[in-house]
Amino acid sequence: xxxxxxxxxxxxxxxxIVGSDTMLPLSQSEAETFIKEGxxxxxxxxxxxxxxxxxxxxxxxxxxxxxxAIMMTEKLKLSAAHISxxxxxxxxxxxxxxxxxxxxxxxxxxxxxxxxxxxxxxxWKEVGGANLQIVVYTRESSSGTFEFVKTSVxxxxxxxxxxxxxxxxxxxxxxxxxxxxxxxxxxxxxxxKQVKALKVSYxxxxxxxxxxxxxxxxxxxxxxxxxxxxxxxxxxxxxxxYIKFVLSAEGQKIVSKVGYxxxxx
Numbered sequence: 001x002x003x004x005x006x007x008x009x010x011x012x013x014x015x016x017i018v019g020s021d022t023m024l025p026l027s028q029s030e031a032e033t034f035i036k037e038g039x040x041x042x043x044x045x046x047x048x049x050x051x052x053x054x055x056x057x058x059x060x061x062x063x064x065x066x067x068x069a070i071m072m073t074e075k076l077k078l079s080a081a082h083i084s085x086x087x088x089x090x091x092x093x094x095x096x097x098x099x100x101x102x103x104x105x106x107x108x109x110x111x112x113x114x115x116x117x118x119x120x121x122x123x124w125k126e127v128g129g130a131n132l133q134i135v136v137y138t139r140e141s142s143s144g145t146f147e148f149v150k151t152s153v154x155x156x157x158x159x160x161x162x163x164x165x166x167x168x169x170x171x172x173x174x175x176x177x178x179x180x181x182x183x184x185x186x187x188x189x190x191x192x193k194q195v196k197a198l199k200v201s202y203x204x205x206x207x208x209x210x211x212x213x214x215x216x217x218x219x220x221x222x223x224x225x226x227x228x229x230x231x232x233x234x235x236x237x238x239x240x241x242y243i244k245f246v247l248s249a250e251g252q253k254i255v256s257k258v259g260y261x262x263x264x265x
Contacts, residue, residue: 014041015239019052019065020144021169022187023227026091027065029258030246040241046168049144056230057081062239064230067093067187068144084233090246092261094188094216095148095223098173098195100180105129107199107208110222113153116183119160124181136163137172137184145169148225149185188216189259216261227260 017027024046031042044065052064053074059081070087078085097113099105108116108127115121116134125131138159139146150156166172169186176182177194184195188211191197199208202222215221229246231239245251252262 014043015063015242016055016061017042017044017063017065017229018047018055018061019045019063020049020067020227021046021139022067022093022145022189023065024169025189025258026227026255026260029254030242030251033250033254034242034245039245042242048140048142049147050142053230056085056232057083059083059232062231062235063243066144066228066230067225068147069226069228070230085230086233086236088229088231088243088247089226089263090229090243091227091252091255091263092216093225093227094211094213094221094261095145095152095185095225096188096191096197096211097183097185097200097223098176098191098197099183100176100178101194101196102180103129103196105198106196107201109201109205110153111204113200114155114157117149117154117159117163118157119162132181135179135182136160137166137175137179137182138163139169139172139185140165140167145185145187152223152225153185187260188212191259213256213259213261224261 027044031044034040034042049066049068052066053070055061056064057077105127112127117136121127122134124134166175169190172184172186173190173195176184197211199210200223201208209215209221211221216224229243255262
């Protein structure tokens, strides 16, 4: 399901932002303040980073929001369409591994996560938990978050065939909250009391780090990533006021407030 925010002032055309589901809360909050302060008009729609790049390629968006860097295939399509683009990092995100709150497991190593997501580990008792089948929830392949987890956590291995693909981050939260054996992954801003975020170790169990803004900012939490805006240089004049606002001190305060990591100054 695609979530959208559209707020328009009379007699004015909105800038369109399309893409990353992870970035929806951020772009929506930035757009709301931008509009309230009379700086301009912005519409924000999710659907996944791949959807954002596709919209940029076919000219149906001004800004593609992405939780991953642009792929070579997308670069080639932009080139074929004679589109010159710019990339801007607007914030950082800590990606949280989440389980059902009833799960007694509080921490896992990257190797254990790889085993779970690839299907080598099938029962929670194999990692010290209850005798309960593991149910893997993942994002669809067009999601930048899917690509990031596959690269960072699975080291480019494939997800288990039985993994249940969800169309949006909110759907992962809901599914994990309702399934005792579930595990999934979401951007930090989506973590709530319905799920439990696990501590993660990328040094084979020597240190386990909780995902939060503080550990993402000091770079101790290992599963962090930049969040991007991409735009066609032909609309640079149109999008610059909004992007400058997001990168301003006020815009970066919103980044922190919503649950993302501001750019280091």
